[in-house]
Amino acid sequence: MGPGAFHRAHQAVYIDDILSQEKDWAICGVSLNSAGVKEALKDQDFLYTLVTLDQEISYRVIGSIKDILVAPHQPAQVLSRLRDPNTRIVTLTITEKGYCLGTDGALDFNHPNIQRDLSSPSTPVSPIGYIVESLRLRREAGVQPYTVVSCDNLMENGTRLFQAVSQYAVHISPDLATWIEDEACFPRTIVDSITPQTDDELRNHVTSATNIIDSWPVGREAFTQWIVEDQFSLGRPDWECAGVTMVGAVEVYAKAKLRLLNGAHSALAYLGILAGFDTVYEAINEEKLSRFIHSMMTREILPTLKSTSGFDLMTYIGSLLKRFQNPVIKHKLVQISSDGSQKLPIRILSVISENLEAGRPIERLCLVIAAWMQVIRRKALINSPIVDPLADKLIAIGWRDANGHAELLNDFLSLEAVFPASLTASKIFRTALTQAYRSLGSGEKSDAFKALE
Numbered sequence: 484m485g486p487g488a489f490h491r492a493h494q495a496v497y498i499d500d501i502l503s504q505e506k507d508w509a510i511c512g513v514s515l516n517s518a519g520v521k522e523a524l525k526d527q528d529f530l531y532t533l534v535t536l537d538q539e540i541s542y543r544v545i546g547s548i549k550d551i552l553v554a555p556h557q558p559a560q561v562l563s564r565l566r567d568p569n570t571r572i573v574t575l576t577i578t579e580k581g582y583c584l585g586t587d588g589a590l591d592f593n594h595p596n597i598q599r600d601l602s603s604p605s606t607p608v609s610p611i612g613y614i615v616e617s618l619r620l621r622r623e624a625g626v627q628p629y630t631v632v633s634c635d636n637l638m639e640n641g642t643r644l645f646q647a648v649s650q651y652a653v654h655i656s657p658d659l660a661t662w663i664e665d666e667a668c669f670p671r672t673i674v675d676s677i678t679p680q681t682d683d684e685l686r687n688h689v690t691s692a693t694n695i696i697d698s699w700p701v702g703r704e705a706f707t708q709w710i711v712e713d714q715f716s717l718g719r720p721d722w723e724c725a726g727v728t729m730v731g732a733v734e735v736y737a738k739a740k741l742r743l744l745n746g747a748h749s750a751l752a753y754l755g756i757l758a759g760f761d762t763v764y765e766a767i768n769e770e771k772l773s774r775f776i777h778s779m780m781t782r783e784i785l786p787t788l789k790s791t792s793g794f795d796l797m798t799y800i801g802s803l804l805k806r807f808q809n810p811v812i813k814h815k816l817v818q819i820s821s822d823g824s825q826k827l828p829i830r831i832l833s834v835i836s837e838n839l840e841a842g843r844p845i846e847r848l849c850l851v852i853a854a855w856m857q858v859i860r861r862k863a864l865i866n867s868p869i870v871d872p873l874a875d876k877l878i879a880i881g882w883r884d885a886n887g888h889a890e891l892l893n894d895f896l897s898l899e900a901v902f903p904a905s906l907t908a909s910k911i912f913r914t915a916l917t918q919a920y921r922s923l924g925s926g927e928k929s930d931a932f933k934a935l936e
């Protein structure tokens with residue numbers, strides 16, 4: 484589910500890698516929203532070019548996707564594919580918001596798609612609704628559940644998904660929920676490979692380098708990682724051969740990746756946008772910003788993580804900074820800045836909560852939150868679109884402030900879907916955030932640089 488650029492640059496490549504050995508695996512993508520990917524790929528047999536953006540750029544045709552279904556246009560086909568005993572693994576790359584979770588990590592029963600699906604469960608629209616309905620159909624037909632593999636940047640991704648599925652299934656039938664709990668597997672994973680959005684520059688580049696007109700190639704860095712807990716109900720490909728790390732538990736690595744890589748990404752995005760940069764490469768090469776990111780990682784994030792044997796956190800930080808400095812990748816800050824209301828609780832706010840509890844500093848992390856608010860405010864001011872499931876609320880907050888309303892911080896903090904009550908009740912947090920917000924002045928470039936000092 485979600486055959487966007489990341490799926491096609493990551494999981495589809497790992498499947499492609501094993502096809503010479505295990506020819507009976509293939510992917511059917513399910514687009515949950517738009518027909519864009521299907522329209523682009525159908526006339527090229529769902530083949531596409533993977534461009535590896537390294538010092539030496541390389542090109543490879545990926546052939547593991549056999550078909551793409553578009554859920555809003557083909558809901559019955561999607562359910563029948565999911566019910567098919569040949570469907571053995573369902574991966575999800577649906578981004579944080581696709582899971583419809585609240586700040587407590589549980590399924591948000593007020594989410595319009597969940598309410599809609601619960602009122603009409605046999606014709607779902609949400610991924611959770613599709614999973615539960617198709618598992619119900621499999622149970623009815625005596626077919627074992629497929630393994631559900633969340634590949635999104637959520638803490639405890641498999642567990643969260645399993646809980647959301649169970650909470651939803653109980654409303655359909657408690658027996659079904661018990662069957663899912665007993666029979667289905669939801670391994671946790673870490674996925675990692677920096678994958679910028681495809682643009683015309685990449686398309687034209689592919690055409691001139693390969694002589695192939697590809698409607699939707701994907702480009703990513705050479706580094707790629709997939710760590711998966713080895714729990715599969717209906718078997719799996721021999722992924723180790725393709726470099727997938729199959730483990731007993733992913734937890735330690737997951738926290739490090741989400742906080743250090745994704746946390747630093749969000750910091751670079753909001754502070755970098757205010758400082759007038761366009762890409763991660765530009766932002767990380769600015770001295771003040773780069774120093775800030777380094778101290779945020781080492782002083783405020785590192786203390787929340789554990790090094791284990793074979794996984795040294797300082798080495799990991801060094802490797803991340805090097806990846807951010809890849810000059811060939813034009814990873815747009817605006818891409819990373821999308822969906823802040825979904826990403827920041829996982830990447831930054833959870834770290835702030837832990838630091839508060841342990842009496843550790845939070846100033847730099849608060850500056851990231853304040854920068855997010857400033858970016859929203861500035862966008863609202865010029866009516867620039869905000870990509871976020873809470874966009875309407877965020878624009879209203881930013882717009883009120885732009886018109887002389889002084890309550891911006893309180894308005895933001897009242898967003899229960901973003902800020903947990905435990906955090907908004909903390910005086911230390913409110914003070915640090917207020918200071919951080921003030922230090923950004925009116926969000927001009929020069930203010931951002933001053934705040935980084």
Ligand code: CS2
Pocket residue numbers: 636674675676677678744745748749818819820826
């Ligand atoms: C990024 C991630 O857009 C974002 O929010 O932080 O997509 C990041 O590039 C990937 O998680 C890297 O594996």
